[in-house]
Amino acid sequence: MNSLFGSVFWLLVTLGVLVTFHEFGHYWVARRCGVKVLRFSVGFGRAIWKRIGKDGTEYQVAMIPLGGYVKMLDAREGEVDPALVNQEFTGKPVWQRIAIVAAGPGFNLIFTLVAFWAMFMVGKPxxxxxxxxxxxxxxxxxxxxxxxxxxxxxxxxxxxxxxxxxxxxxxxxxxxxxxxxxxxxxxxxxxxxxxxxxxxxxxxxxxxxxxxxxxxxxLPPVAATVLPGKPAAEAGMKGGDRILTINGQAMSSYDDFQHAIPLDAAKSPALDVVVERDGKTLPLTITARMESLEGQPTTWIIGVSPLEREPAVLRYGPLKAASASLQTTWNTAASTFNMIGKMLTGQASTKNLSGVIGIAQVANASAHMGAGWFLSFLAMVSLSLAILNLMPIPVLDGGYLLYYLIELVKGSPVSERTMMAGQYVGLVLLFTLMGLAFYNDIHRFLPS
Structure with a gap:
């Protein structure tokens, strides 16, 4: 799976899982409150798959996977059948409307806790x-x-x-x-x-x-293993040999060695290598070859691999994992709010924002690092979605919660004119935020 295809695939998996869970929160609480749900959509735009459930709800997957929505019976969008008026959203008590709107971010928070718990159970290498x-x-x-x-x-x-x-x-x-x-x-x-x-x-x-x-x-310049049939083995190098010099250049680390091989081999494949074995120095002549190992691009190789770093895996039992999940969620949320506050006050750069391209790259990288890393990534993105949606910006869940809190204080709903004005302001803020994040993603690809 190449990097571009992998990034797109794991982005779709990430958004599919998290958006579905978020929208299911709205759907589940709306149904519990007696509100009729007309449509449950993962994605926006034209439907690429749909069906009508036994409850009369239309379930669909749409073409644009950058979100989703739950469409409820709403008197603001047209006349309501008198037989269904008790299932209409705006007619419900304000506390029920608050619960329905807050359920999306709430379910994202639940997903975060479960994903971190599973990560600590599985272990993150x-x-x-x-x-x-x-x-x-x-x-x-x-x-x-x-x-x-x-x-x-x-x-x-x-x-x-x-x-x-x-x-x-x-x-x-x-x-x-x-x-x-x-x-x-x-x-x-x-x-x-x-x-x-x-x-x-x-x-x-x-x-x-x-x-x-x-x-x-x-890592030290030590050949942990020497591959049979490769140039180093043919020249007499053995596992555990410490590489001292290549063509007279001292090797202080394995990185030095990896950097020197292609540069020197491009001038002459025959390399003068001095190794240390059992306290004695041993000169070798190794003729590098152009090969591709494990599907990697063709390069000069001699056929050795480095020592492994000291592993450290965090893995807990169920109770300890639950405690660690709560603590990690709390710490991550605090760090996120801290970053938002510092960006708003100018103490932190908005260059730290990442958009869909950055998320896709991290999704692909974490998926290839193992289940623990991908669960950690899903938890982080889910928590970010919860926090983003709770921001008091009209068109987001937090904007609607703000309207309903005002309604609780003043005793009557916010006027439709005010809500419409807020929607326009919210759209401008949201698209500005998305545009800035997308610009940052693109700018990271450009040379500095």
């Missing part, structure tokens, strides 16, 4: 937070050394690389100094402070991460 710093970066100046293991960030323990980076990214929004506890290769624990206040205002997270310069510690 990760690696230990053993780090290094790019030379002359903020992290390097703060005292990060190659091989340091992150123990805690801002007082909270971390066990995996992704947990550590999530904490760092959240802290970047405020650009305040960030306390970090690490254990060095000598076993000594140290307390460092990442001076995030040195980061310039108005840049996106990717630019901040580049300036911070925190990365996983590089």
């Amino acid at each position: 990760d690696v230990a937070p053993v780090i290094a710093a790019v030379p002359q970066s903020i992290a390097a100046e703060a005292g990060v050394r190659t091989g340091d293991r992150i123990l805690a960030i801002d007082g909270s323990p971390v066990a995996t690389w992704s947990d550590a980076m999530d904490a760092v990214v959240n802290a970047m929004l405020g650009r305040d100094p960030l306390p970090v506890e690490v254990r060095g290769t000598d076993g000594a624990e140290r307390k460092l402070v990442l001076p995030l206040n040195q980061l310039p205002a108005g840049e996106d997270i990717g630019q901040y991460l580049d300036k911070l310069g925190l990365k996983l510690a590089p």
Whole structure:
């Protein structure tokens, strides 16, 4: 499955699952409140599949998969059969209308909790937070050394690389100094402070991460396995050999080795390689070949693979997973509101917004990383949908909730004229937000 097709496929899966669950919330509560549902649609526009259920509801899947809707019997949209007037939406008490509208984001929140719980049950494969710093970066100046293991960030323990980076990214929004506890290769624990206040205002997270310069510690230049029948094996290299030099160039990491092979082989396939084995140096001449391994593009190879990073998998039993799900949902929601607040006040850049293209790319990447990662992704997107829909913007659920709260206070519904004006304002705000997110997605593809 190529990257483009995979991104589109997993985007459709993501939106299909989350939109269906969101709209089912509206549908289920509307039915419980005695409101007649005319249509349940996943997607907008022309229907590509439809059927009429025994309850008289028309169920359909439409061509444009960027949302969905539940169409209820509504007196504002035309005359209502007197026999059905007790099933009409606007005639219901305001608290029932609030429940129906809030049910969509509410079901997204339920989905988030269940998805995080399932993620912790399945386990999310990760690696230990053993780090290094790019030379002359903020992290390097703060005292990060190659091989340091992150123990805690801002007082909270971390066990995996992704947990550590999530904490760092959240802290970047405020650009305040960030306390970090690490254990060095000598076993000594140290307390460092990442001076995030040195980061310039108005840049996106990717630019901040580049300036911070925190990365996983590089793998040593060791050939963990040597593939039989490949150039390295034919030249006498064995698993466990440490690669010292290639054509006289010292190799300090496996990345150096991977970078040197195609560059040097393009000049001459015959490579002078010196390895260390059992404390002794051994010169080898390895003739690289142009091959494609496991469906990858053709490149110069010698047939070795690196050591694996130290694994770190978060996996809990049912009760611990439930507790972790609640805590993760709370922390993620708080971080999301924090980002929204900082973008509104100009403390964080709107470049951090991502649209459908960015979601599609992450969906594809997380699906290929395993069930735990994809469940985590679904939970994050579901929570984002819940929060977005609760924003007090007309045309979103939060806008309608605002109208009904005003109705509760003033004792009568908001005028139709006010609602129509709000709809136009809401559409402008929503399309502006979508346009900005789409612009950010496109801009990320362009050279800086």
